[in-house]
Amino acid sequence: xxxxxxxxxxxxxxxxxxxxxxxxxxxxxxxxxxxxxxxxxxxxxxxxxxxxxxxxxxxxxxxxxxxxxxxxxxxxxxxxxxxxxxxxxxxxxxxxxxxxxxxxxxxxxxxxxxxxxxxxxxxxxxxxxxxxxxxxxxxxxxxxxxxxxxxxxxxxxxxxxxxxxxxxxxxxxxxxxxxxxxxxxxxxxxxxxx
Numbered sequence: 001x002x003x004x005x006x007x008x009x010x011x012x013x014x015x016x017x018x019x020x021x022x023x024x025x026x027x028x029x030x031x032x033x034x035x036x037x038x039x040x041x042x043x044x045x046x047x048x049x050x051x052x053x054x055x056x057x058x059x060x061x062x063x064x065x066x067x068x069x070x071x072x073x074x075x076x077x078x079x080x081x082x083x084x085x086x087x088x089x090x091x092x093x094x095x096x097x098x099x100x101x102x103x104x105x106x107x108x109x110x111x112x113x114x115x116x117x118x119x120x121x122x123x124x125x126x127x128x129x130x131x132x133x134x135x136x137x138x139x140x141x142x143x144x145x146x147x148x149x150x151x152x153x154x155x156x157x158x159x160x161x162x163x164x165x166x167x168x169x170x171x172x173x174x175x176x177x178x179x180x181x182x183x184x185x186x187x188x189x190x191x192x193x194x
Contacts, residue, residue, distance in 0.1 A: 006050035006095030015049040037109030041095035052103035136166040157185035
């Protein structure tokens with residue numbers, strides 16, 4: 001099943017908090033196959049983020065209840081359904097629908113939860129990230145080469161992206177001859193100092 005919600009999240013922190021709330025009914029088992037992403041929604045007043053969840057566990061009742069008292073858009077698709085169940089204000093339904101389609105196709109999105117995520121800890125080689133952590137490709141910014149034995153210091157936080165049906169971890173060079181994830185765990189908002 002695919003569930004997508006557009007709550008007009010302004011940044012990754014808000015979107016990840018929304019995912020946490022939507023995933024709260026799931027047991028803490030790390031073996032549960034859940035893919036949760038954030039998606040950029042452009043158009044309207046300003047770009048913002050929507051979220052998607054792909055899971056074998058039916059979260060639809062929880063999501064409907066969560067959405068009932070909020071001005072959010074949702075798109076819920078059950079396996080075999082001919083069309084998604086849509087609800088909410090039209091401008092936010094559009095974002096939820098877009099996130100659901102991107103989730104289904106695996107074309108884009110920033111992964112927050114996926115099978116193998118819990119293994120992306122410490123310093124690993126690119127080959128280990130691919131073999132154990134659900135990462136399809138490791139690519140360095142600036143087209144720097146990434147070999148199987150290239151060491152990546154995950155800093156215990158990775159946020160890969162989806163691109164063309166693949167899970168891609170973007171990295172950059174760091175001190176000590178290692179690579180680090182491009183996206184740090186704690187981001188400073190643009191213009192936060194003025």
